[in-house]
Every structure is written in structure tokens, then in C-alpha cells.
Amino acid sequence: MQPEHKTPAHKTIVVTGGSTGIGAAICHAFLDAGYEVVNLARRPLALDHTRLHNIELDLSDRAATAAVAQQVAREHEVTSLVHNAGLIRPNLLPEVKLEDYDYLSQVHIGAAITLSQAFLPGMQARQFGRIILITSRAALGLQTRTSYSATKSGMMGMARTWALELGEFGITVNTVAPGPISATEMFHEVIPEDSPKLDSMARSIPVRRLGVPGDVARAVSFFNDPDNGFVTGQTLMVCGGASLGSLSL
Structure with missing residues (x-):
């Protein structure tokens, strides 16, 4: 006979980079669902909401990230972490700068480790937790x-490792890998909003459109759901089918 499944109390979700684009859509979705949301970002989410807590933080600062992580763990019952913050620093191989790699490693991977370590004791004590890392279709190569x-694919391997380590505590770890998502600062830093490349890119995607932040937020909500505890260590490509072949910028 299977043990009775009890849905745990799901309190507070920490979202990194929740001020614009995908992060803002994630914050809005969680607030609409009734959660407390802590946004860790370099600038606040422009929304007046009683359950939204903005904390300004540069995740590239390792010491500041550790201090804020401990502060949030003391002040909130964190049951979910969505590590969404990221940036690109694009360059062809001859121009790649190792300092850019170091910076992205800290923002994408180092910050995820520090934050997870701070929230893990509370999750383990409650025998419940959700860790969701936002990686990218570009992890497959672009x-x-x-x-x-390199750092986004590293997040996938890290999530699979954590899933093995944390499953016994009721903690799932998954990644969401967006493809081309319009209406985000990061995307339009590479392809301007008025560029003719937008139409040609949309035509190259099997569903014949670019994604929008809400597409990613819905995938994150699936992994965050307390009833979806039998899915862990997985990557969900939210890319309109772009991961099925090559993608040209």
C-alpha cells in the first residue's frame, strides 16, 4: 500500500533577477498564485505588492550574495529557489575573455550554490523544497x-547531481531551458527590437514564433508545484522546438 501523500506548506519563493523579462513574469505568476516572493536583483521589480520583497543584490559579488542568502534564510521560510538571473557576454572564440567566463560562472553557478546552501537546512527540516535553475537552449551549443x-550546461549537470543528493528530503531540482524569448532585455541586447532578424528567426522555429516570458513562467510553475514531486533532475526545453535542430542568430 502506498503511503498517503500530503502536500506540504509551501511558503516563500526566492527568485533571482526578477525585475524584468522572464524573471518578472515568474514573480507575477507566483504572486498571482498566492506565494510570498523575494526578488534578488540589481534593481527592484516595479510592482507594489504586499507579498513582494525586493532586495537589491549583485550576484557577481560572492560575499554580498552569501550575506543576503543568510539574511533571507533567517527572515523567511524559503521553500523554493528559482535561479533566473543571467547574462551572455557573447564573443567568437578568438575574442573570448576568461574574466567574462569567471563572471558568468559566479552569476550562473556560484550564486546558485551559495543560495541553495543557505536555504537547504530549512527545506530539509520541512522535508520539502523546489530548486529550479533557468538555463538555456544555448547549452546545446550556439x-x-x-x-x-559552458556555464548554462554546467547548471544542467549540477541540477542532476543535486537531484540525486536531495530527493530523499522531498526536494526536487530541475532546470528550464528557454529558447529565443522576445520582450527581454538580454535577448534584445543581441537582436534589437526593430531588427529584420526577428522575423527570419521566428520562421526558423518549428512553432513559427518567438517565445514570450510567460511561456517560461508556466514551465517554472509546473516544477514548483508541490504535487509534482515525482519529477526531478530534468531539463524542460521551452524553445518552440528550436532545440531539435540548429538555431542561427
Whole structure:
């Protein structure tokens, strides 16, 4: 006979980089669902909401990230971490700078480790937790993305490792890998909003459109759901089918 499944109390979700684009859509979705949301970002999410807590933080600062992580763990019952913050630093191989790789490693991987370590004791004590890392379709390879794809693919391997280590505590660890998502600062830093490349890129995607932040937020909500505890160590490509073949910028 299977043991009775009890849905645990799901309190507070920490979102990194929740001020614009995908991160803002994730914060809005969680607030609409009734959660407390702590946004860790370099600038606040422009929203007046009683359950939203903005904390300004540069995740490239290792010491500041550790201090804020401990502060949040003391002040909130964190049951979910969504590590969304990221940046690209694109360059073809001859121009790749190792300092860019170091910077992206800290923001994408180092910060995820520090934050997870701070929230892990509370999750283990409650025998419940959700860790969701936002990686990228570019982890499969994309021109000019040496540092970005290396660190984003590293997040996938890290999530699979954590899933093995934490499953016995009721903690799932998954990744969401967006493809081309329009209406985000990071995307339009590479391809301007008025560029003719937008139409040609959309035509190259099997679903014939670019993604929007809400597409990613819905995938994150699936992994965050307390009833979805039998899915862990997985990567969900939210890319309109772009991961099925090559993608040209």
C-alpha cells in the first residue's frame, strides 16, 4: 500500500533577477498564485505588492550574495529557489575573455550554490523544497556563446547531481531551458527590437514564433508545484522546438 501523500506548506519563493523579462513574469505568476516572493536583483521589480520583497543584490559579488542568502534564510521560510538571473557576454572564440567566463560562472553557478546552501537546512527540516535553475537552449551549443553555453550546461549537470543528493528530503531540482524569448532585455541586447532578424528567426522555429516570458513562467510553475514531486533532475526545453535542430542568430 502506498503511503498517503500530503502536500506540504509551501511558503516563500526566492527568485533571482526578477525585475524584468522572464524573471518578472515568474514573480507575477507566483504572486498571482498566492506565494510570498523575494526578488534578488540589481534593481527592484516595479510592482507594489504586499507579498513582494525586493532586495537589491549583485550576484557577481560572492560575499554580498552569501550575506543576503543568510539574511533571507533567517527572515523567511524559503521553500523554493528559482535561479533566473543571467547574462551572455557573447564573443567568437578568438575574442573570448576568461574574466567574462569567471563572471558568468559566479552569476550562473556560484550564486546558485551559495543560495541553495543557505536555504537547504530549512527545506530539509520541512522535508520539502523546489530548486529550479533557468538555463538555456544555448547549452546545446550556439555561435558566440562559449562562456554562456559552458556555464548554462554546467547548471544542467549540477541540477542532476543535486537531484540525486536531495530527493530523499522531498526536494526536487530541475532546470528550464528557454529558447529565443522576445520582450527581454538580454535577448534584445543581441537582436534589437526593430531588427529584420526577428522575423527570419521566428520562421526558423518549428512553432513559427518567438517565445514570450510567460511561456517560461508556466514551465517554472509546473516544477514548483508541490504535487509534482515525482519529477526531478530534468531539463524542460521551452524553445518552440528550436532545440531539435540548429538555431542561427
